[in-house]
Amino acid sequence: MLLIWRAMLLLGCVDCCLSTGQPCVVGVVGGWATLPCVDHHAEDLEMGNGTVEWRSSQGAMVHSSVSGEEPPYSGRAQLLAADRRSGDLSLRLSSITLADAQDYHCYRSTAGQQTAERLCRVCLTAAARYSEPELHRVPVPEGGDAQFSCSSSGGFPEPRVHWLLNSQRPPVDTERTHHTQDPVTGLVSVSSRLTVSVHSTQDISVSCTIENPRLNESRSSSERSYSVQAHGLGVKWVFSAALCVAVAVMVAATLCYQISLDRKSMRKSRTWTEELKGGGSSGSLEEWGGMMVDTELLDSLTETDV
Structure with a gap:
């Protein structure tokens, strides 16, 4: 269906340009358009003594002064001039659709003519207004x-x-x-x-x-x-925040571990001191000296950590 629409509209426009060389009449979808045509021998069209017909390039009867219109143009086409003898045979087509985009031909015939004479060929193209963006x-x-x-x-x-x-x-x-x-x-x-x-x-x-x-x-x-x-600013912010949190966690873990070691060292130092004061003389001199050195070393480490 989409291809049919585009092909029909394109062929209508190309046919008009090649045949008339004149710009098309633009009709807005839902509105109306005037297909102009002037008869320079209007005196031949006495009231009731001639026929005016508008036909589409597809052969459909758009308007006839005798038989009216055929679908899909029923009720949508009329001559602008009430008196054809004025020479104005322009057609007004209402309720425009995209399918109306094609060539239209105006024919005149009078009593005694074997064939109708084509007076005008008018190209109609369609357009529709877009909604507010x-x-x-x-x-x-x-x-x-x-x-x-x-x-x-x-x-x-x-x-x-x-x-x-x-x-x-x-x-x-x-x-x-x-x-x-x-x-x-x-x-x-x-x-x-x-x-x-x-x-x-x-x-x-x-x-x-x-x-x-x-x-x-x-x-x-x-x-x-x-x-x-x-x-990328949001990503950088998230990365920086995550990095700060990771560093803070590592520092906190290191401090907790160091405090735990300090407490263990202090408890061990107090235990050795109490054993020495409570009768640890039975030990050898070497053990006493080693314990003294360890105690002094631990005290110095504790003071340094603190």
């Missing part, structure tokens, strides 16, 4: 680049998307735009994403514009301000 910030993982999304829908043909970052155009490689087309209506939705990398925490302003080149029409979002954190 919606701009918002996209959530990203901690430490990732800032991303912003701009979306709009219900338009035709595919639009151009323009970003402004701090009132300037960002690099092209920071933008990514995606279009989708409704398989039933043929209308287009657009979604564009802008990626911003910064090296320091700062405030930035962002806006986007959706341009419809066929209608020469643009719709812009309001400019919004955001506070953007430098790329």
Whole structure:
């Protein structure tokens, strides 16, 4: 269905350009368009003495002064001039759809003519207005680049998307735009994403514009301000905090271990001292001297640690 829409519209536009060399009449979907045609021999069209017909390039009867219209143009087409003798045979087509984009032919026939005379060939192309762009910030993982999304829908043909970052155009490689087309209506939705990398925490302003080149029409979002954190700053902060916690734990463990050793040494020193005072004379002189040396060494170590 999508390919059928595109092929039909493209063939209609190409056929018009090759056949008439004139720009197409642009009709807005849901609105109306006037297909102009002037008969320079209107005096031949006496009331009731001639027939005016508008037909599509596919052969459908768009409007006939005798038989009216055929589907899908029933109730949607009428001649602008009430009196055909004025020479104005322009047709007004309402409730425009994308399927209406094609060539239209105006024929005139009078009594006695064997074949109808083609007076005009008019190209009609269709366009649809896009909705107001919606701009918002996209959530990203901690430490990732800032991303912003701009979306709009219900338009035709595919639009151009323009970003402004701090009132300037960002690099092209920071933008990514995606279009989708409704398989039933043929209308287009657009979604564009802008990626911003910064090296320091700062405030930035962002806006986007959706341009419809066929209608020469643009719709812009309001400019919004955001506070953007430098790329990788959150990761560095987490790493630094984890490193500080690890160092603190190691220092605390070392202090606890040292305090435990000091307490054991002090208890051992007191025990030796009490044994010497309570009758440890039966020991040999060498043991006494060694214990004295150990006691003095432990006392000096304890004082040093403290």
